[in-house]
Amino acid sequence: MGSITINKDLLRERQSCTFNVLELTHLWDGGPEKTKERKELEKFFLDDPELQEKIPSEYLSHKEKYQEALRRSCLLFKKIKEWSDTTGCGSQMDTFQNILGGMLGSAILPDGVPFALNYVMFLPTVMGQGTMQQQAYWVSRAWNCEIMCTYAQTELGHGTFIRGLETTATYDPSTEEFVFNSPTLTSYKWWPGGLGHTCNYAVVVAQLYTKGQCHGIHPFIVQLRDEETHMPLPGIKIGEIGSKLGMNTINNGYLGFENVRIPRENMLMKNSKVLPDGTYVNSPSDKLTYGTMIFVRVALVRGIAAAYLSKALTIATRYSALRKQGEIKPGAGETQILEYRTQQHKLFPPMAMCFAMRCSADWLWDIYNSVTAELDRGDLERLPELHAMACCLKAVCTKDSAKAIEVCRLATGGHGYMNSSNFPSTYGMVTAAETYEGENTVLLLQTARFLVKAWQQARSGGNLTETVEYLKTMPLQPLSLWVNSLQHLGIAFKRVAAGNIETCATSIERRILVGVAPEDAWNEVSIQLAKAAETHCRAFMMQIFINFATSAQVSPELKKVLIELCELYGTYFLLDNLGDFFMYAGLRSSDVPSIQEWMETLLHKIRPNAVGIVDGFDISDAVLRSALGAYDGNVYERLFAEANKSPLNAEPVDESFHKYLKPFLKSNL
Ligand SMILES: CCCCCCCCCCCCCC(=O)SCCNC(=O)CCNC(=O)[C@H](O)C(C)(C)COP(=O)(O)OP(=O)(O)OC[C@H]1O[C@@H](n2cnc3c(N)ncnc32)[C@H](O)[C@@H]1OP(=O)(O)O
Numbered sequence: 001m002g003s004i005t006i007n008k009d010l011l012r013e014r015q016s017c018t019f020n021v022l023e024l025t026h027l028w029d030g031g032p033e034k035t036k037e038r039k040e041l042e043k044f045f046l047d048d049p050e051l052q053e054k055i056p057s058e059y060l061s062h063k064e065k066y067q068e069a070l071r072r073s074c075l076l077f078k079k080i081k082e083w084s085d086t087t088g089c090g091s092q093m094d095t096f097q098n099i100l101g102g103m104l105g106s107a108i109l110p111d112g113v114p115f116a117l118n119y120v121m122f123l124p125t126v127m128g129q130g131t132m133q134q135q136a137y138w139v140s141r142a143w144n145c146e147i148m149c150t151y152a153q154t155e156l157g158h159g160t161f162i163r164g165l166e167t168t169a170t171y172d173p174s175t176e177e178f179v180f181n182s183p184t185l186t187s188y189k190w191w192p193g194g195l196g197h198t199c200n201y202a203v204v205v206a207q208l209y210t211k212g213q214c215h216g217i218h219p220f221i222v223q224l225r226d227e228e229t230h231m232p233l234p235g236i237k238i239g240e241i242g243s244k245l246g247m248n249t250i251n252n253g254y255l256g257f258e259n260v261r262i263p264r265e266n267m268l269m270k271n272s273k274v275l276p277d278g279t280y281v282n283s284p285s286d287k288l289t290y291g292t293m294i295f296v297r298v299a300l301v302r303g304i305a306a307a308y309l310s311k312a313l314t315i316a317t318r319y320s321a322l323r324k325q326g327e328i329k330p331g332a333g334e335t336q337i338l339e340y341r342t343q344q345h346k347l348f349p350p351m352a353m354c355f356a357m358r359c360s361a362d363w364l365w366d367i368y369n370s371v372t373a374e375l376d377r378g379d380l381e382r383l384p385e386l387h388a389m390a391c392c393l394k395a396v397c398t399k400d401s402a403k404a405i406e407v408c409r410l411a412t413g414g415h416g417y418m419n420s421s422n423f424p425s426t427y428g429m430v431t432a433a434e435t436y437e438g439e440n441t442v443l444l445l446q447t448a449r450f451l452v453k454a455w456q457q458a459r460s461g462g463n464l465t466e467t468v469e470y471l472k473t474m475p476l477q478p479l480s481l482w483v484n485s486l487q488h489l490g491i492a493f494k495r496v497a498a499g500n501i502e503t504c505a506t507s508i509e510r511r512i513l514v515g516v517a518p519e520d521a522w523n524e525v526s527i528q529l530a531k532a533a534e535t536h537c538r539a540f541m542m543q544i545f546i547n548f549a550t551s552a553q554v555s556p557e558l559k560k561v562l563i564e565l566c567e568l569y570g571t572y573f574l575l576d577n578l579g580d581f582f583m584y585a586g587l588r589s590s591d592v593p594s595i596q597e598w599m600e601t602l603l604h605k606i607r608p609n610a611v612g613i614v615d616g617f618d619i620s621d622a623v624l625r626s627a628l629g630a631y632d633g634n635v636y637e638r639l640f641a642e643a644n645k646s647p648l649n650a651e652p653v654d655e656s657f658h659k660y661l662k663p664f665l666k667s668n669l
């Protein structure tokens with residue numbers, strides 16, 4: 001038990017890798033300096049015995065899980081402060097992002113950080129929607145953890161349709177206060193992370209009434225609990241919503257109001273305002289209230305979708321290299337399961353997806369920053385494109401990631417079903433992101449709205465922005481014979497997207513022409529609209545991956561691997577959606593066998609580098625938390641050690657035998 005020798009199959013895999021793994025790590029991290037910083041950060045946090053798990057959390061009760069998560073969150077945030085004060089290495093924000101959504105956080109609090117919303121949503125909302133004065137007051141209090149805050153938007157009755165929220169904030173000019181009420185059961189806030197028992201303040205999104213008129217939803221800062229006793233303030237009804245599929249330590253809560261008063265100054269007034277006499281001053285755009293949601297969607301693509309998928313892939317690929325089962329040729333000895341082409345088909349396309357997600361996330365982060373700066377100057381022109389791309393990338397990447405994590409689990413057979421594989425909690429974390437911050441279908445339909453408008457603009461000769469420019473050029477280019485090349489893949493994906501968008505636009509027009517109301521026509525076509533948005537996103541990711549792989553400043557050996565992965569991304573999704581490529585990209589059935597062969601050849605080429613690629617993600621054992629995925633490959637020893645942590649193994653005979661089983665066995669039914 002506990003041997004430190006490396007499994008010999010894994011060792012052989014590492015010796016036969018054709019590229020320099022460290023070069024990939026540096027590329028993945030964004031440069032050698034970033035790798036160094038990340039490793040120092042991991043060492044600082046993960047070597048601390050106080051932060052290490054004593055009993056696997058699966059064996060704790062719901063209450064104990066929360067209490068332990070809170071204990072560790074407090075230690076963790078003290079250490080973040082210590083880290084920033086002593087090393088001066090990296091900004092606090094980088095550290096927070098790594099802790100809250102990144103790999104480091106998942107090593108210490110795998111089921112979620114109850115403080116996450118303070119940093120991920122409360123602070124960005126105050127910074128994006130508060131006046132300078134409000135920022136000066138609230139940001140330092142929340143940043144320094146003098147108060148702990150969350151973001152309370154969703155209600156029992158409404159999550160998606162936020163214009164339908166029912167919580168009311170009614171202005172009373174006689175006291176210059178807003179009065180909060182929850183008029184119905186369905187108006188109770190439901191879901192906010194940390195709301196149950198952790199936070200004492202929240203941004204609450206409510207319908208604003210002043211001078212007898214409703215002005216729609218607005219954000220307010222509301223105190224929920226006493227800062228000393230933590231008792232709920234009068235009129236505040238608050239609690240936790242109970243056990244969930246995953247993320248069980250994030251402390252999601254409910255919240256109701258009965259005549260709760262807050263000062264006028266607690267309305268976040270950067271965009272719209274209520275003056276002391278109750279006069280309402282309009283925002284330049286009512287969509288600026290939705291800014292925090294865009295920020296989180298952008299952050300999720302890299303921080304959750306790509307990061308957690310890289311973890312699942314590391315576990316499944318290392319395991320597949322050492323697990324032996326059956327023979328390909330009778331008598332030739334048992335085969336590493338990674339030799340099976342079907343296994344390669346399960347694992348290598350998700351590796352390609354991981355890279356495509358990372359390039360897309362970097363692009364999205366850059367345009368988020370530039371559009372945010374433009375918004376601050378009052379320029380709203382590029383907001384629709386940012387919103388459309390944040391929506392579809394969040395939806396497609398979280399969907400691909402969750403699906404691929406489940407495929408990774410299945411690819412490890414029975415052992416993957418164990419909590420000690422770390423697949424269940426990894427999946428629980430990622431599938432939640434398919435729903436929160438905008439349910440995926442709903443987000444795809446938001447993108448589709450932008451695409452249909454862009455299509456109409458392309459037809460009328462109007463100008464188009466970067467991501468939809470192809471809607472102008474694609475339909476004009478003649479369809480050429482199929483060629484197996486990256487360039488042709490890039491064009492074919494765009495043709496499929498343009499074709500799907502055109503089909504939707506014309507289906508809607510056709511319906512409207514025969515008298516169907518535009519809104520009904522939209523609903524009738526919405527299956528195709530969601531698909532069109534997905535194909536647009538896929539075409540974008542394909543192109544961004546092509547640009548990245550072909551222009552990366554890396555050694556020829558690594559470049560070859562990047563190009564293979566990029567080709568695999570394209571061929572995999574093409575073969576998975578043949579109908580689309582027949583309909584819109586000039587593909588003929590006689591072209592398919594050569595594309596299938598191309599894809600299979602790519603699997604064969606990637607095979608010797610599979611372990612090298614996941615080693616390149618450089619996820620330490622402490623972060624992986626998996627009996628199946630550890631660097632040394634001593635899987636069976638680890639599975640045994642984990643099994644022996646089960647409280648049922650503490651005694652050779654459990655007390656339930658004497659209480660129930662023995663009397664039952666002796667009862668002679
Ligand atoms: C560091 C890594 C992170 C780690 C995190 C880990 C912890 C995570 C913890 C978990 C955290 C989880 C926390 C949580 O979950 S917090 C709760 C999150 N909730 C949601 O995301 C709700 C989803 N719903 C919506 O966003 C809206 O209601 C939608 C969009 C569906 C409709 O809305 P509405 O009914 O009002 O609009 P409309 O459809 O009539 O369209 C009208 C126009 O508005 C435009 N429009 C719409 N939206 C935007 C926008 N945003 N920017 C710019 N424009 C926008 C739109 O294009 C259209 O334009 P046009 O066509 O008219 O020109």
Ligand SMILES: Cc1cc2nc3c(=O)[nH]c(=O)nc-3n(C[C@H](O)[C@H](O)[C@H](O)COP(=O)(O)OP(=O)(O)OC[C@H]3O[C@@H](n4cnc5c(N)ncnc54)[C@H](O)[C@@H]3O)c2cc1C
Nearest residue numbers: 151152153154158159160191192193432436437438439441
């Ligand atoms: C783990 C987790 C954490 C969360 N954290 C927070 C938080 O911190 N703060 C917070 O405020 N909220 C939070 N939420 C709530 C989350 O944002 C909502 O659950 C989400 O926005 C979806 O809303 P809903 O649950 O009302 O689903 P619904 O909107 O009821 O969706 C149900 C179904 O209806 C479909 N549907 C709905 N509208 C449309 C439409 N217009 N067109 C087509 N189909 C439609 C959807 O596609 C879906 O299939 C969290 C949720 C989860 C799961």
